[in-house]
Amino acid sequence: MTTPFYVSPQQAMADRAEYARKGIARGRSVVVLQYADGILFVAENPSRALHKVSEIYDRIAFAAVGKYNEFENLRIGGVRYADLRGYTYDRDDVTARGLANVYAQTLGTIFSSAAEKPYEVELIVAEVGDGPEDDQIYRLPHDGSIVDEHGSVAVGGNADQISSYLDQRHVDGMTLAEALKLAVESLARDSNGGERSLTAEQLEVAVVDRTRPQQRKFKRMLGSQLTRLLEQESASAEADSEADSDSETSAEESSETEE
Known part of the structure; x- marks a missing residue:
């Protein structure tokens, strides 16, 4: 009779975390920045059908990197949660914090379950407030933890290098054009320290703009508008x-x- 192969719980969780991190790092990065009138999302994504950045609710947007089918399932679940809560209670009861908690529970359960592989995704949930001080940005790694971010955040690819670049250059009160320029510059830097040229066709750009008169604050920057900016x-x-x-x-x- 052979002895069953034993792996300590600590080693098993470390292996699962490493597996998820490698999958996330293979994807192209997403950058989220606060600017004077809202929150800017910029992703290196040449596809016009498979979005990395999407609207969840009136003031809430979602960005993700990793496996598309996995974070798309999470996005759909978030939209359903937001619609149901807003319909049952009030639209103001739908918040980024509540949505982040739901995602954290889902990702944490999947990550700790030995019956299936961990999700290879990293999420950002952001909500624009009445003023810059009221904006909320939450980053959710693969293990379901929640990180409260301020100013700027990057996920996927060489996120550590991009985050360092953004931290050194991001300032409060930037215009949309200034924030977009900084985001594109950060994404254009490769892991070797060199720079690439990114065009409007290679970028997916969206904002959650607090100055929009309508209730829904999410807006995509496309085509000639993005090129002009x-x-x-x-x-x-x-x-x-x-x-x-x-x-x-x-x-x-x-x-x-x-x-």
Whole structure:
């Protein structure tokens, strides 16, 4: 009679976590930033049918990386939860915190169950408030834990490097164009420190904008609108660069005149 193979619970959970992390890291990154009028979502995603960023409810949006079929099931479940709660009670009772708790319970149960593999997904649930101080951003890793984020957050791919880049450059009160420029720059950096060029066709961009007059605050940035927004910030950066150059030239000429 052979002895059953034994694996300690700690080792089993560590192996499951490593399995999930590797699956998530293979996907392209998603970046979420707060800006003056709301929350910006930017994902490197050339597909126009398989979305990484979606609306959940009036003020709540969802972003995910990892296996599409797994996070799509979670998205659908979140929409059903939000619709049922809003219909049964009140629309204001649907919050990002409540939705994050539901996702945390689901992911935690799947992760700790030995009967099935862990989900290879990482989620972000964000809700725009009446002011920037009321915005809520929650990150949910594969194990069902909840991380309360502020300012900026990145998941998937080389998320650690992107998060470090964002933390150093993100400031409160950024315009939409400035936040989009920073998000694209962070996504364009590869793991070796080099930079790529990302076009509007390679990006999936959406906002939850508190200034929209309608009840639903979610809006996708598509086509010419996204291209104009990218070009607007690019033109602004070039103008600032030329102004700095002119200022330096004037200073040099002034110094030569004084001599």
